[in-house]
């Protein structure tokens with residue numbers, strides 16, 4: 001019988017019976033794993049804490065037919081602070097949904113695991129504005145998962161950018177200076193391509209933040225600040241950047257936006 005010992009985070013749970021559920025674990029070594037939890041919804045079950053949403057534990061898993069099941073678990077953390085703040089809790093749900101989207105079944109992705117753990121840790125224990133955390137997570141996830149834009153200078157003429165407003169050409173992953181953007185606006189071939197037209201204005205402070213997130217070490221990617229007005233532009237840019245590449249929205253994001261103050 002195949003056995004695995006690894007650290008995992010519960011990012012999804014699906015009830016399958018009165019006390020039974022299937023949990024989805026996010027792991028660094030094996031990506032996403034579906035684990036059968038017979039009886040674990042019962043509060044008295046010895047693995048109840050390790051099977052709850054947002055639980056981070058060391059698991060000993062064994063495989064029987066299609067599913068893994070828990071042979072032993074050592075509970076580490078469950079970011080309990082999140083449960084006292086509905087806005088943070090709903091943001092944590094969205095973070096787990098994005099992780100589920102990008103993690104592949106049984107394929108190693110240690111960078112993704114570390115991004116999700118660092119983000120949940122900061123959300124539950126650090127005083128960081130939720131919108132800054134959300135945007136930085138979205139943009140960093142896009143960068144890590146293969147959608148890294150070229151933020152050095154204008155993607156057409158090469159002119160250095162940073163002092164004046166420029167535009168992010170989302171689907172082409174490049175910046176455009178004012179004159180190149182205006183030239184494109186008159187190019188009928190370019191305009192015929194619907195995806196090419198997803199352009200968002202980016203101010204110098206927002207561009208500096210995007211450049212920082214792109215290159216910061218894993219544990220420091222949230223160590224920057226933006227004033228209130230720039231923060232609202234930043235969150236629009238990051239959300240549109242991620243969602244246009246994923247090509248769909250998330251109900252958990254809609255819920256978070258509905259309840260956020």
Ligand SMILES: [Zn+2]
Pocket residue numbers: 154155156157158159176177178179180181
């Ligand atoms: Zn240009």
